[in-house]
Amino acid sequence: LLFCGLPIAGLVALAIADSGSSKPGPIKEAVLYEQVTIFGIELTSDPKTIDPKLVRFENQLRKFRPDHGFKLRAVEVKRLAQNDSHTCDLGGGIQATTTLLGLDPATGKLDLKFSLRVNGRNELTARVKTPPNQLFFCEKKLAQGERLLIGVGAR
Amino acid sequence: MRCDEVIRELAVPSGAMDAAAVKEHLATCASCAHQAEGFDRLDRVWEDTRPAEPSERTWNRLWQRVTLAADAPATLPLRPGHRALRWWFVAIAAQAAAGVLLVFAPFRTSPQNAQGMAPAPLASAPGPVYEFDIEGGQTLFLEVDEAGDHVVCKPRLETTQELLALDEGENAEPIAVAIWDMKFFNYMESMATVASPE
Numbered sequence: 001l002l003f004c005g006l007p008i009a010g011l012v013a014l015a016i017a018d019s020g021s022s023k024p025g026p027i028k029e030a031v032l033y034e035q036v037t038i039f040g041i042e043l044t045s046d047p048k049t050i051d052p053k054l055v056r057f058e059n060q061l062r063k064f065r066p067d068h069g070f071k072l073r074a075v076e077v078k079r080l081a082q083n084d085s086h087t088c089d090l091g092g093g094i095q096a097t098t099t100l101l102g103l104d105p106a107t108g109k110l111d112l113k114f115s116l117r118v119n120g121r122n123e124l125t126a127r128v129k130t131p132p133n134q135l136f137f138c139e140k141k142l143a144q145g146e147r148l149l150i151g152v153g154a155r
Numbered sequence: 156m157r158c159d160e161v162i163r164e165l166a167v168p169s170g171a172m173d174a175a176a177v178k179e180h181l182a183t184c185a186s187c188a189h190q191a192e193g194f195d196r197l198d199r200v201w202e203d204t205r206p207a208e209p210s211e212r213t214w215n216r217l218w219q220r221v222t223l224a225a226d227a228p229a230t231l232p233l234r235p236g237h238r239a240l241r242w243w244f245v246a247i248a249a250q251a252a253a254g255v256l257l258v259f260a261p262f263r264t265s266p267q268n269a270q271g272m273a274p275a276p277l278a279s280a281p282g283p284v285y286e287f288d289i290e291g292g293q294t295l296f297l298e299v300d301e302a303g304d305h306v307v308c309k310p311r312l313e314t315t316q317e318l319l320a321l322d323e324g325e326n327a328e329p330i331a332v333a334i335w336d337m338k339f340f341n342y343m344e345s346m347a348t349v350a351s352p353e
Contacts, residue, residue: 035344037340037347057339057342075343079204109289124299124306124308125283125285126285126287126297127285127287128287130289130295133337134291135339137296137297138298139298141298141301151343153344
């Protein structure tokens, strides 16, 4: 009892002493909010396919996957507070979830957790520290040579 | 009325331009109409997601605290003594050892993985958590594929240098992608449906 009790009593005393000497009170940390964008582009097996919404970036997309067509499945944006998540349903049982874990004040990088679920089953969890305004991608292979390109970015 | 004048007015409205003339131009110019639609979408996203303006009382309290903090004497960071340093060293060494185990343990159990990343068994609930630290100008790609009863994750990083190399016509490998820039991000964001608060 003495072994455990003394350190705990000491910690309590320290906490009380600290709370009394903190006038006018520490400035509360600003609440972190970031806008997170998640989108899914289906890379179809028919190279002629191009979604009208993606025509503007057709040349660049064809450089990336010359043998595929491109169809936008979903694009969603949400403002997240720290530890908030957003799940984007990309169709075909595929869901992409992004959680805003925090911001590293030293590097300015955002700490994001990305999860990919297929038919309710977790296929990938990645923790990504990234500068804001920068996309990262997950490419999921689908049946018959098709793929789903999932993009995530925050700022 | 020229297209650049119309776009400038739409981007930064001065109010000096005749609204009816702008409307007429947009009715006949598909390019400007398309851009105007993009501006509208961006405005809607901004309106739906902009942070709430703090009240005057909140501002005043905040500035009062900023002033108090600025006037307070500077506090030097606490320097740990030798004993504390020794404990820090032990803690860091233990953490490093745990990290090494986490990194190398999956390799031993997954010899079929040629890319050096541990495959995640489909049956296991959360699977492993991969960690990446990206620098400015790098683009991370995570390629996810099913291999038998496993999910394989192959990560790769592409850099701005590779994008430049491609633009210069050099034979850059892997094939770099010139779409992952700010314009693409802005465009995708402007097309987004704003998810409702939960």
